[in-house]
Amino acid sequence: MTDQAQLDAVLAHVDAGLDQSLDRLFHLLRIKSISTDPAFAAECQKAADWLATELNGLGFNASARPTPGHSVVVAHGPDQAGPHVLFYAHYDVQPVDPLNLWNSDPFDPQIREDASGRKIIVARGASDDKGQMLTFIEACRAYKAVTGSLPVKVSLMLEGEEESGGKNLPPFMRDNAEELKADIALVCDTDMWDRQTPSITTMLRGLVADEIVVTAADKDLHSGMFGNAARNPNQVVAEIIASLRAPDGSVTLPGFYDDVAEISPELKAQWQGLGFDEKAFLGSVDLSVPAGEQGRSVLEMLWSRPTCEINGMSGGYTGDGFKTVIPAKASAKISFRLVSGMDPKKIRAAFRAHVEKMIPADCSVEFIPHGGSPAITVPADGEFLRKALSGLSAEWGKQAVITGSGGSIPVAGEFKSILGLDTLLIGFAHVDDQIHSPNEKYDLDSFHRGIRSWVHVLAALSK
Amino acid sequence: MTDQAQLDAVLAHVDAGLDQSLDRLFHLLRIKSISTDPAFAAECQKAADWLATELNGLGFNASARPTPGHSVVVAHGPDQAGPHVLFYAHYDVQPVDPLNLWNSDPFDPQIREDASGRKIIVARGASDDKGQMLTFIEACRAYKAVTGSLPVKVSLMLEGEEESGGKNLPPFMRDNAEELKADIALVCDTDMWDRQTPSITTMLRGLVADEIVVTAADKDLHSGMFGNAARNPNQVVAEIIASLRAPDGSVTLPGFYDDVAEISPELKAQWQGLGFDEKAFLGSVDLSVPAGEQGRSVLEMLWSRPTCEINGMSGGYTGDGFKTVIPAKASAKISFRLVSGMDPKKIRAAFRAHVEKMIPADCSVEFIPHGGSPAITVPADGEFLRKALSGLSAEWGKQAVITGSGGSIPVAGEFKSILGLDTLLIGFAHVDDQIHSPNEKYDLDSFHRGIRSWVHVLAALSK
Numbered sequence: 001m002t003d004q005a006q007l008d009a010v011l012a013h014v015d016a017g018l019d020q021s022l023d024r025l026f027h028l029l030r031i032k033s034i035s036t037d038p039a040f041a042a043e044c045q046k047a048a049d050w051l052a053t054e055l056n057g058l059g060f061n062a063s064a065r066p067t068p069g070h071s072v073v074v075a076h077g078p079d080q081a082g083p084h085v086l087f088y089a090h091y092d093v094q095p096v097d098p099l100n101l102w103n104s105d106p107f108d109p110q111i112r113e114d115a116s117g118r119k120i121i122v123a124r125g126a127s128d129d130k131g132q133m134l135t136f137i138e139a140c141r142a143y144k145a146v147t148g149s150l151p152v153k154v155s156l157m158l159e160g161e162e163e164s165g166g167k168n169l170p171p172f173m174r175d176n177a178e179e180l181k182a183d184i185a186l187v188c189d190t191d192m193w194d195r196q197t198p199s200i201t202t203m204l205r206g207l208v209a210d211e212i213v214v215t216a217a218d219k220d221l222h223s224g225m226f227g228n229a230a231r232n233p234n235q236v237v238a239e240i241i242a243s244l245r246a247p248d249g250s251v252t253l254p255g256f257y258d259d260v261a262e263i264s265p266e267l268k269a270q271w272q273g274l275g276f277d278e279k280a281f282l283g284s285v286d287l288s289v290p291a292g293e294q295g296r297s298v299l300e301m302l303w304s305r306p307t308c309e310i311n312g313m314s315g316g317y318t319g320d321g322f323k324t325v326i327p328a329k330a331s332a333k334i335s336f337r338l339v340s341g342m343d344p345k346k347i348r349a350a351f352r353a354h355v356e357k358m359i360p361a362d363c364s365v366e367f368i369p370h371g372g373s374p375a376i377t378v379p380a381d382g383e384f385l386r387k388a389l390s391g392l393s394a395e396w397g398k399q400a401v402i403t404g405s406g407g408s409i410p411v412a413g414e415f416k417s418i419l420g421l422d423t424l425l426i427g428f429a430h431v432d433d434q435i436h437s438p439n440e441k442y443d444l445d446s447f448h449r450g451i452r453s454w455v456h457v458l459a460a461l462s463k
Numbered sequence: 464m465t466d467q468a469q470l471d472a473v474l475a476h477v478d479a480g481l482d483q484s485l486d487r488l489f490h491l492l493r494i495k496s497i498s499t500d501p502a503f504a505a506e507c508q509k510a511a512d513w514l515a516t517e518l519n520g521l522g523f524n525a526s527a528r529p530t531p532g533h534s535v536v537v538a539h540g541p542d543q544a545g546p547h548v549l550f551y552a553h554y555d556v557q558p559v560d561p562l563n564l565w566n567s568d569p570f571d572p573q574i575r576e577d578a579s580g581r582k583i584i585v586a587r588g589a590s591d592d593k594g595q596m597l598t599f600i601e602a603c604r605a606y607k608a609v610t611g612s613l614p615v616k617v618s619l620m621l622e623g624e625e626e627s628g629g630k631n632l633p634p635f636m637r638d639n640a641e642e643l644k645a646d647i648a649l650v651c652d653t654d655m656w657d658r659q660t661p662s663i664t665t666m667l668r669g670l671v672a673d674e675i676v677v678t679a680a681d682k683d684l685h686s687g688m689f690g691n692a693a694r695n696p697n698q699v700v701a702e703i704i705a706s707l708r709a710p711d712g713s714v715t716l717p718g719f720y721d722d723v724a725e726i727s728p729e730l731k732a733q734w735q736g737l738g739f740d741e742k743a744f745l746g747s748v749d750l751s752v753p754a755g756e757q758g759r760s761v762l763e764m765l766w767s768r769p770t771c772e773i774n775g776m777s778g779g780y781t782g783d784g785f786k787t788v789i790p791a792k793a794s795a796k797i798s799f800r801l802v803s804g805m806d807p808k809k810i811r812a813a814f815r816a817h818v819e820k821m822i823p824a825d826c827s828v829e830f831i832p833h834g835g836s837p838a839i840t841v842p843a844d845g846e847f848l849r850k851a852l853s854g855l856s857a858e859w860g861k862q863a864v865i866t867g868s869g870g871s872i873p874v875a876g877e878f879k880s881i882l883g884l885d886t887l888l889i890g891f892a893h894v895d896d897q898i899h900s901p902n903e904k905y906d907l908d909s910f911h912r913g914i915r916s917w918v919h920v921l922a923a924l925s926k
Contacts, residue, residue: 036784094786101682164784205687209785218749219564220900223772224668224870227800228712228755228764229745234773234795235708241701249691282692286681289824292691301691309686310697311788316775317796321499321627322672322833323557324798325774325899332697333780335787337690361752362745370785407687436788437683 006147007459013142014451021138021451022111022121024054028091028130029109029123035070035092036164044070044160047091051158054137058144060156065176067168070160074179077140077154082462083384084153086182086421088411089133089189090162093125094436101438111444119444128435131442132188132427133158135450142455151462155182159411162189165209165371166410173418184384184461185415188454190427192446193274193401198392198453200385201425202378203303203404204412206338208347209311209370212240212355213331216363220316221326231362233330234315240358241332244308249292251308251336253350259341263304271299274401284432303404306347307337333370337408344372373410378422384461388424391460395453426457469610470922476605477914484601484914485574485584487517491554491593492572492586498533498555499627507533507623510554514621517600521607523619528639530631533623537642540603540617545925546847547616549645549884551874552596552652553625556588557899564901574907582907591898594905595651595890596621598913605918614925618645622874625652628672628834629873636881647847647924648878651917653890655909656737656864661855661916663848664888665841666766666867667875669801671810672774672833675700675818676794679826683779684789694825696793697778703821704795707771712756714771714799716813722804726767734762737864747895766867769810770800796833800871807835836873841885847924851887854923858916889920 001009014021033047034040048064048071055062055075062075070092096106104110109123121131136156143150157180159169173180193199216231246252263271278298282288292301301307315330317323336347352367359365378385385402392400405425415421428450434440464472477484496510497503511527511534518525518538525538533555559569567573572586584594599619606613620643622632636643656662679694709715726734741761745751755764764770778793780786799810815830822828841848848865855863868888878884891913897903 036786037782095780095782097780097782098683163786207687207787209787211785216750219897220561221748222870222899223770223774223798224670224800224868225765225894225898226748227770227772227869228768229753229761230748230750231752231754232772234776235704238701238704238773238776241698242705245698285684285689285693287679287693287825289694290692291694291823291825298692302688305691307686307690309690309695309787309789310701310779311686311786312779312781312790313697313701313793314777314781316773317558317560318775318777318794319500319558319560322674322796322798323499323626323774323899324670324672324772326772327775330776331781333785335686335785337687360754362750362754405687406690407685431688434682435688436685436786 003459007455010142010146010455011452013146014138014455017142018448021134025121025131025134025447026109028134029125030107032107033092033160034095035161037095041070044092048073048160051091055156058141065172067172069168072160072169072172073156073158075156077150080150080153082152083183084155085184085186085461086180087136087154087156087186088158089136089187090129090159091133092160092163093128093130094163096124098438103439120441121444121447122439122441124440126440126442127429127433128440129162129189131447132429132450135428135447136186136188136454138451139454139458142451143458151458155180167371169411170414170418173414177419180419182421185421185423187409187412187423187425188427189409190405190425191429191431192427193403195430196396197398198396198400199403200388200392200400201405202402203340204376204425205306205406205408206342206344206373206375206413207335207408207410208338208344208351208372209333209335210348210351211331211333211368211370212237213329213366213368214359214363215329217326217328220328223324223326226326230326231360232326233363234327236360236363237313237315237330237332240355241310241313243358248294251306253354255350256306256347259343260306260339261341281431302406304339306339306342309335311335337406338375340375340377342375344374348372371410373408373413376412376416378424382422384422384424387460387463388426388457391457392426392453395449395456428453466922470918473605473609473918474915476609477601477918480605481911484597488584488594488597488910489572491597492588493570495570496555496623497558498624500558504533507555511536511623514554518619521604528635530635532631535623535632535635536619536621538619540613543613543616545615546646547618548647548649548924549643550599550617550619550649551621552599552650553592553622554596555623555626556591556593557626559587561901566902583904584907584910585902585904587903589903589905590892590896591903592625592652594910595892595913598891598910599649599651599917601914602917602921605914606921614921618643630834632874633877633881636877640882643882645884648884648886650872650875650886650888651890652872653868653888654892654894655890656866658893659859660861661859661863662866663851663855663863664868665865666803667839667888668769668869668871669805669807669836669838669876670798670871670873671801671807671814671835672796672798673811673814674794674796674831674833675703676792676829676831677822677826678792680789680791683791686787686789689789693789694823695789696826697790699823699826700776700778700793700795703818704773704776706821712754714769716817718813719769719810722806723769723802724804744894765869767802769802769805772798774798800869801838803838803840805838807837811835834873836871836876839875839879841887845885847885847887850923850926851889851920854920855889855916858912858919891916
């Protein structure tokens with residue numbers, strides 16, 4: 001068989017086997033692998049074990065390796081000529097609340113049609129990241145079935161703590177650095193540019209997440225008996241939150257923007273050329289006015305500017321009805337997305353110093369860290385990047401683009417710092433996938449052509 | 464029998480029957496009559512029915528009357544010479560969360576010793592207000608047992624929505640105004656001045672409670688994908704809360720203090736004479752610095768100055784771990800305690816206007832009212848007040864004092880506006896009773912000598 005004939009045969013196998021691929025995805029989606037909630041620890045292990053079994057069935061040497069948290073699945077394919085790729089994805093998912101906003105059970109995956117007649121796979125994790133993860137594994141399966149081997153040497157590292165701070169993966173990578181050596185890392189956890197245009201993401205924001213718990217009195221108080229006289233921690237936490245953003249949308253922490261560089265005129269021009277529709281982007285979630293720094297484009301806000309977001313806040317009585325209480329404690333979960341150049345340690349320290357300064361007499365604050373990682377920028381001129389772009393372009397019949405992303409994928413920074421690897425971020429999700437929200441979905445097309453895309457990309461990398 | 468011999472016999476009966484009185488209180492405390500939570504509606508009805516049955520057993524004509532919410536128990540004793548008193552208390556209780564901070568089941572009442580060796584009755588509602596309510600009913604029982612009648616004509620109105628906004632009582636009182644006519648209202652829902660000194664409360668703050676729900680996007684969003692660009696309702700609600708108090712502790716709503724009068728120099732002098740220990744008061748809940756308006760005494764903050772307190776706030780992910788979400792909605796439960804002269808309608812309107820002004824583009828706000836009532840001031844020179852003070856002083860061997868209260872008892876205002884009645888607020892609770900908090904208690908002494916106090920007060924009123 002010529003290279004092209006072999007490629008065509010593998011792609012035909014993908015097309016013919018799509019239903020079986022979906023069956024396997026659905027099996028994985030039914031496993032409730034919510035990593036942040038200890039109640040679902042056994043489900044996380046179940047997902048890891050299932051993946052190890054599947055990969056062993058494809059000729060990998062695979063196992064679910066224990067960590068102090070959830071297992072990491074590591075798998076190695078047979079040696080091959082050409083580059084050695086290390087594929088990463090995560091098998092854990094976000095919690096599902098508010099459950100009442102789901103139109104179907106989040107762990108009972110379904111294929112439905114959306115309003116425009118497009119077929120979608122609806123389930124928690126359909127897009128983030130089980131669907132994306134299986135695009136790669138199913139591409140490997142098709143190669144194995146048709147050619148008996150893979151075009152390059154493939155290792156996989158599939159983790160279970162991406163959605164919960166991921167404290168155990170970096171030490172695991174350090175402890176197993178020799179075993180995990182490769183030439184390039186591949187990560188499938190990002191979006192296409194639009195439904196016609198594949199993309200490789202080369203700028204990812206970092207993340208610092210912190211929880212603050214402010215305590216005043218030693219018990220909940222009656223607001224009639226103690227109001228005015230006793231410090232109210234709800235008020236204290238609200239004042240801290242309010243102090244973090246200026247009226248112009250900028251973040252107020254001292255030094256926050258010190259290490260933030262303006263993007264180059266070239267990149268700015270390229271982004272303008274993407275024709276991003278700010279109105280449509282915000283309109284898709286019923287908004288119309290960008291809330292961030294005034295005078296910046298939405299793409300800048302999302303890709304090249306740091307954020308401060310309040311992901312959760314809670315204090316006092318929050319059930320139905322009313323209770324005239326002054327609570328003993330109030331809390332907030334706050335995260336900062338970082339851009340290239342910002343030091344997570346420095347930002348966390350600046351945040352904590354700012355909070356400490358705002359804690360009044362009689363109050364104390366506890367900080368609970370929830371992970372931190374720097375932003376990364378992938379060199380935009382490498383050989384692997386060029387080959388991967390050509391593979392993607394071959395599948396989609398359209399030149400693949402290079403984009404930024406507002407999200408954070410800490411492991412990309414760790415591939416660089418721990419293993420010395422650059423990362424290609426290739427994904428098939430869409431901005432309307434409602435990841436982390438009720439009714440998460442993955443386009444059936446993302447799944448099908450995502451598998452085909454990896455077939456092309458692996459072929460391109462082998463040349 | 465002389466009047467004094469009769470009084471002594473009734474008091475002796477109270478002492479001898481204390482264990483049976485406690486049995487009845489424990490029966491009532493075991494009924495989970497949480498009015499704010501619809502799940503406990505049947506328990507509220509059970510409490511009302513039990514009270515009606517007990518009162519019928521004491522010769523009252525009693526029934527639990529339906530309302531659109533929880534029942535109101537109304538009971539009338541036989542005609543007597545002298546004044547006709549209308550006694551009010553409430554049989555509903557606050558929710559019990561956080562349950563894990565209770566040292567025993569809140570609905571399994573227990574007699575324990577506190578750290579100082581004092582006997583206390585521990586249960587939800589022990590103090591607020593089931594224990595207080597039964598002090599009066601048990602005093603009636605003792606009179607009936609010893610003398611076959613009561614010294615004055617007594618009616619009772621016992622409600623079940625005091626802890627949940629009480630929307631149904633005012634219309635009930637209006638609909639039954641003729642039947643509820645009396646000469647003076649008695650309310651048992653307040654504190655003693657200290658463990659040796661009984662008091663009658665003549666100033667009560669009013670209350671305006673409002674809930675705000677701020678909505679931005681039409682769904683929860685991923686903070687990496689939308690952070691900076693999408694408005695975060697947690698931030699909006701926090702900014703609203705933060706805006707309500709100035710750094711000097713005052714409330715910032717325009718016009719908030721317009722109708723607030725300074726207390727008279729005489730009252731100020733009387734309050735100073737009470738020897739209130741600010742340090743000990745705040746120290747009892749592990750605080751040390753008054754949080755309200757600078758330059759005001761704590762008694763002023765509690766009795767004669769209005770408040771704004773955040774009783775609850777909630778938005779985004781508040782469970783264990785972290786979730787990088789921008790929620791669609793965030794909310795806060797906010798209440799204002801009002802002092803004499805302030806109009807609840809005006810304050811609610813000022814609050815809502817202020818909030819509306821702070822709602823940014825793309826956000827909407829919903830207001831959920833949770834009750835409003837004006838402050839009341841009882842004339843400090845009436846005949847009933849004088850007699851009641853003398854009755855209390857006789858029991859405690861110490862001159863009863865006249866005090867204010869930081870709390871709100873809306874019914875006292877409604878007695879005046881609907882029935883034209885003044886109210887005597889007489890109670891035996893203590894500031895350390897932890898009402899509305901875990902481990903609520905009522906001193907056994909409050910219960911026992913509270914019953915004896917009502918025996919004295921009814922005797923004094925009959926003269």
